Amino acid sequence: MEKKTIFDSRICKVELLDKQLISFNFKGNEDHKVEEFQVLIKELVILMNHQPFVVLNDLRNNFGGFSKEIRNFLGSHPDLIKYKYAEALIVNSLGIRLQVNFFLQFNVKKMKYKVFSDERKAIKWLLERREEILL
Numbered sequence: 001m002e003k004k005t006i007f008d009s010r011i012c013k014v015e016l017l018d019k020q021l022i023s024f025n026f027k028g029n030e031d032h033k034v035e036e037f038q039v040l041i042k043e044l045v046i047l048m049n050h051q052p053f054v055v056l057n058d059l060r061n062n063f064g065g066f067s068k069e070i071r072n073f074l075g076s077h078p079d080l081i082k083y084k085y086a087e088a089l090i091v092n093s094l095g096i097r098l099q100v101n102f103f104l105q106f107n108v109k110k111m112k113y114k115v116f117s118d119e120r121k122a123i124k125w126l127l128e129r130r131e132e133i134l135l
Helices: 035-046 067-074 076-082 094-107 119-134
Strands: 006-010 014-020 019-028 051-060 084-090 114-118
Touching: 006 114, 014 035, 014 119, 019 119, 035 067, 035 076, 051 119, 067 076, 076 084, 094 114, 094 119, 114 119
Parallel strands: 019 051, 051 084, 084 114
Antiparallel strands: 006 014, 014 019
């Protein structure tokens, strides 16, 4: 699977892995701002032609997680609710896994999600979810 960088900012690198399959790789524990996520989401929806997509979210380098403001923003953004069909999150620490599971349990309503430690298994799961939206 060939990766194509489509967006690279201070907070993350976004790559197109395959049709309707996007990868987010967050850069460390930066002081993220809601405005940066607004730009990122706008660009992503345009790139995906306002069609559903699946996301591989690599949180292995995001040691501190996101602020409550960012978590609330991401959990309630109308474009993410409408277009993000499924998300696989890759973590490598128990602390981040617990934060992610807690966030997803209370903030994600419609989307399918799963937490992984193995990137290959995460991609396999996402490709299966993507087939559900491409039918």
